[in-house]
Amino acid sequence: MDEEEKFFAWLDGELTADEAKAFEARVAADPDLARRAEQHRLLRARLSQAFDPVARAPVPTRISALVETDSREPIDLAEARQRREAKRRSWGPPQWSAVAATLVIGIALGTMVNRQSEAPVTVEEGKLYAAASLGRELDSELASAPSKASVRIGVTFRDQAGAICRSFNGPQTGGLACRDGVRWQVRGLFPAPAGQGGDYRMAAGSAPELAALIGATISGEPFSAVEEKSAKARGWR
Amino acid sequence: MDRSASFEQELATLLPRLRRFAHTLSRNGADADDLAQATVERALRSRAQWQPGTRLDSWTYRIMRNLWIDTTRSRARKQWLEDPPEAAEHLGEDPREAMDAAMDLKRVMAAMQRLPAEQREVVALVLIEGFGYRETAEMLDLPIGTISSRLVRGRAALLALMGE
Numbered sequence: 302m303d304e305e306e307k308f309f310a311w312l313d314g315e316l317t318a319d320e321a322k323a324f325e326a327r328v329a330a331d332p333d334l335a336r337r338a339e340q341h342r343l344l345r346a347r348l349s350q351a352f353d354p355v356a357r358a359p360v361p362t363r364i365s366a367l368v369e370t371d372s373r374e375p376i377d378l379a380e381a382r383q384r385r386e387a388k389r390r391s392w393g394p395p396q397w398s399a400v401a402a403t404l405v406i407g408i409a410l411g412t413m414v415n416r417q418s419e420a421p422v423t424v425e426e427g428k429l430y431a432a433a434s435l436g437r438e439l440d441s442e443l444a445s446a447p448s449k450a451s452v453r454i455g456v457t458f459r460d461q462a463g464a465i466c467r468s469f470n471g472p473q474t475g476g477l478a479c480r481d482g483v484r485w486q487v488r489g490l491f492p493a494p495a496g497q498g499g500d501y502r503m504a505a506g507s508a509p510e511l512a513a514l515i516g517a518t519i520s521g522e523p524f525s526a527v528e529e530k531s532a533k534a535r536g537w538r
Numbered sequence: 539m540d541r542s543a544s545f546e547q548e549l550a551t552l553l554p555r556l557r558r559f560a561h562t563l564s565r566n567g568a569d570a571d572d573l574a575q576a577t578v579e580r581a582l583r584s585r586a587q588w589q590p591g592t593r594l595d596s597w598t599y600r601i602m603r604n605l606w607i608d609t610t611r612s613r614a615r616k617q618w619l620e621d622p623p624e625a626a627e628h629l630g631e632d633p634r635e636a637m638d639a640a641m642d643l644k645r646v647m648a649a650m651q652r653l654p655a656e657q658r659e660v661v662a663l664v665l666i667e668g669f670g671y672r673e674t675a676e677m678l679d680l681p682i683g684t685i686s687s688r689l690v691r692g693r694a695a696l697l698a699l700m701g702e
Contacts, residue, residue, distance in 0.1 A: 306686040309693065313664065315671050344697055345665050351646035352666050356558040361571055364557070367578045368550040525640055 308334070312341055354526060357445075421474060422487050431478050431485040439467055439478055439485045443533065445526035456515065456523040457532065465537045468515055477514050480537045489514040545585050548594050549578065555667065559599060561643070562662035563606045565651055573609070577602040599667070600677050603659055610655060649699040657692030660685055665693075 302310065310316050311324040328334045421435040431439055435452060444454040455468035455475075466479035466488070476490035491510050524532060532538075557574045564570035581588075581598050588597050650658055663674045664685070675682040 302683070302686060305690045306683075309689055310671070310686060313671070313689075340697060341693060344693065344700065347700065348646060348661075348666050348696075351643045352558050352562055354640075354643065355561045355570075356554040358554075358557075360553045360557060364571065364575050364578055365550070365553060367575070367582065368546045368553070 308337070309341070312338060421471060421476075422490060428481070429487040429490070430481075431487055435469070435471075435478075436485050439469065440537070441533075442469075443526070443529055445529060457529045458515075458519045458523045459521060460518045461520045463520075465532055466515075466518055468511060475511055477511060477518065479518070483536075488518065545588070545594075546582075549581060549598065552595055552598055553578070555595070556598060556602060559602060559662060559667055560606075561647060562650055562666050563603075563658065564647070566647070573602060573606055576605050580605065596669075596673060596677050599663070603678070606659075607655070646700070649696055652699055653692055653695055657688050657695065660688040661692040661696065664689060 307316070307324065311321055311328075314321070316324060328338055421432055422429050423432045424430075430436070438450045438452040439454075442448065442450050442452060442454045444457065447453055451471055453470045455470060457465065457467045460466050460479055464479045464481070466477055467485075468477045469475060474490050474492055477488045478485035479488055480486075489511060553574070556577060557570065560570040560574040560577070561567065564573055577598065580601050584601070588594060650661070653661065659678065660674060663669045663677065664671065669677070671682050671685050675685050678685070
């Protein structure tokens with residue numbers, strides 16, 4: 302192993318503990334070497350930051366369907382959007398009443414299963430809004446940096462009228478909420494399928510109905526982690 | 539759970555990482571997903587060759603790497619007849635896009651493309667996928683010293699390309 306190789310082996314944690322300790326001392330005593338180490342740590346971090354979002358993104362259906370072990374289809378926004386484009390002309394009152402019916406079921410489930418805690422939504426003037434705790438989580442949670450909140454954010458995007466929308470998954474329900482002034486208007490609420498905890502394929506939504514609703518609502522692409530963060534900083538306007 | 543179900547389930551949990559590895563090797567996202575799809579299809583067809591108890595990730599990565607080499611070779615042959623498939627991808631002029639993660643991915647993919655294939659795969663496996671030198675050497679059937687020396691050259695080239 303030449304000196305260059307040893308330097309990188311040290312940086313990659315490939316030296317034995319004794320060798321690493323000795324090399325560490327050399328780096329500490331040599332500003333040039335220390336600077337190079339920093340440069341290469343940054344390079345590695347930059348590579349990870351660029352590629353890691355690929356590993357966090359939903360897997361396209363054409364790939365995930367090959368190893369689908371349950372019947373549920375993972376979410377594919379592009380596909381949902383294509384279906385929407387195809388259906389756009391025929392999207393009339395009957396479909397909206399279907400959405401409304403789903404909403405009612407959603408509310409019923411939401412209030413029933415959350416009896417001890419607060420219901421996730423409230424109704425005001427015929428509109429459905431996120432109640433306080435769901436609203437707070439929609440305000441503060443980032444899909445790119447999930448906390449221990451009970452609600453996990455799926456995708457964030459703008460709808461066709463320009464309002465920011467976010468899909469969310471709670472323990473019992475998942476849904477879609479869009480910004481209306483300073484509040485989150487809930488556009489859809491669906492019962493969460495069983496056993497969704499920690500399943501990476503659920504990143505974009507919980508139920509097929511939610512995926513369809515996202516597909517029918519979204520304009521453009523879902524926000525990247527950076528866009529999501531800056532939208533939060535601007536108060537989701 | 540029977541053996542075939544556990545194979546599929548384990549493969550399913552690998553998909554996000556496989557897609558990432560495909561992106562480190564490929565010219566663009568569409569090629570990467572073609573490669574990921576071909577890899578999963580091949581893995582499913584060859585599942586009898588996988589030894590339960592050994593690492594499924596290394597086994598599948600190796601399949602992907604071999605498919606990628608095959609594609610690269612056949613593409614190189616065709617390029618006698620075709621124009622280069624892609625000039626430098628157009629980068630948007632909107633300054634906000636410079637911040638965008640997708641744009642960053644494009645830039646870094648373009649830099650990776652400039653590395654010789656033999657350096658690119660080693661850089662991808664060690665620096666992005668996080669495999670150790672020995673695991674990488676075994677996956678690629680190369681001596682560990684070759685891994686070290688390719689890493690040295692690949693990193694120097696990337697640092698120059700991405701100009702920190």
